[in-house]
Amino acid sequence: MRIELDNKQQPIQVIQITDTHLGDQPGEPLLGMDTDQSLGHVLDLIRKERKPADLMLATGDISNCGSVASYQRFHQLTQHLAPRALWLPGNHDSLPAMQQAMAGAEELNRCAEVGDWQIVMLDSTTPGEVGGNFSADELAFLRQTLQDSTASHVLICLHHHPVIIGCDWLDQQQVANADDFFAIIDEFDSVRGLLWGHIHQPIDQQRKGVRLMATPSSCVQFAANSPGFKLARLNPGYRWLELHADGRIDTAVSRVTGVEFDIDYQCSSGY
Template sequence: MMADSTPLHLLQITDTHLFADPEGRLHGINTRYTLQTVLAAARLRPPPDLVLLTGDLVHDGSPAGYRALTAMLPQLAVPVACIAGNHDAYPGFRILADSGLRVGGTQTLGNWRIVLLNTQMPGSDGGHLQARELRLLSEALAQSPEPHILVALHHHPLPMGSAWLDHIALDNADDFFAALDASDKVRGVIWGHVHQLHESQRRGVRLLGTPSSCIQFRPGSRDFALDTRPPAMRWLTLHGDGGIDTRVEWVAQA
């Protein structure tokens, strides 16, 4: 495959937690308002090549919540790909797919392959990669002609240092990392779910947890606790040589 040195720009927005009710609130915060605030801030930047929505998009799983999301996203005027979180409902994801969003699977951008994994485990707030998702990952790693791969999932595959939150992490992270270790193409892994910032590396792979577009959780808390940080989104630049530049933008509320 011919190398493409053109940088690619991605925007990750996660854990929007919308409701059917436009006035729906999560721990006192109107989540439609915070998402609108984040989208307005994003429109002040050059448009990305792709927006990634990494789960918990609609808190109550309502069709009206997904329709509200599809009505808000055209503000960005760029392609959107999404994955489910533990609060999402798959009938709602059909609404997203019918509106032109990519739901799961893989997507090629330049010489990068984006792998979108479903970690939803019905009836649980925790996450699990079913055999079909592990197969999707392994096949993408083995067969992708693109030299660089970014993996997106909802649940965190490594501990955050919060006992309550780590109890609802990805429960087969060993299988996930075993698949990654079988390839030399993976450059980064991004996730949501944790409502806080995380950045580390493992065997040269960037590991990136992203704060929510609404409320944040207090890092390092043994029991559930909220932080005071504002809504956020993550910008990523994927370089032709496999490098990743990234920053989280915190968005002050009016």
């Protein structure tokens, strides 16, 4: 997929929304939180803070139940954020249901060329499993895509974290074959950034000159550096990115303010 820009002199404007966990019906709660309501507040914040984006990225756990209705609703709620969007599945998602809901739509394209950049969407899920892992086919797809790419710079998106983040319970769900993944990444100087969700908390690090970025959920937040499941008393958020023609990435996370959400902070068993 090729995305043409109206102003090629400006950086590419990207919005990342992740881990929305929408229920089958509007208003279904997750740990006490109405995830439709929280997403609505995040979308309002994006419209208030950011000029129209060129691309919206949804990096998994769009649905909490994998229903067709939840994907249709997510599309309806977010379709005005940017003229183009790309989605990938998380462990709570059902790829067949996603494909059914978005039959023939470009949101499920695996790659997009935007200006001097290529965006690559990877599937780190294994059906029936919570943790991340890349199939042999997925790693082959990544290598072939990078080999064939004519873009100067590449941003790779996935759902699960490929690096240890310091939360013992979440680090058990890290991409199991991350070494194989990074072996491919290290072959290509064009890779500028990795972007993921799943961990419901922000990360912004560097590895061998590649930016490593994770983003808060649009619903509940996980506490950093926690050995077991624990919610953080932080509000939902999103990430914006500006992709420059020279390969630089400007980015930051922004959170909803001035809103108190109903959340069961005492839950210690996850969901």
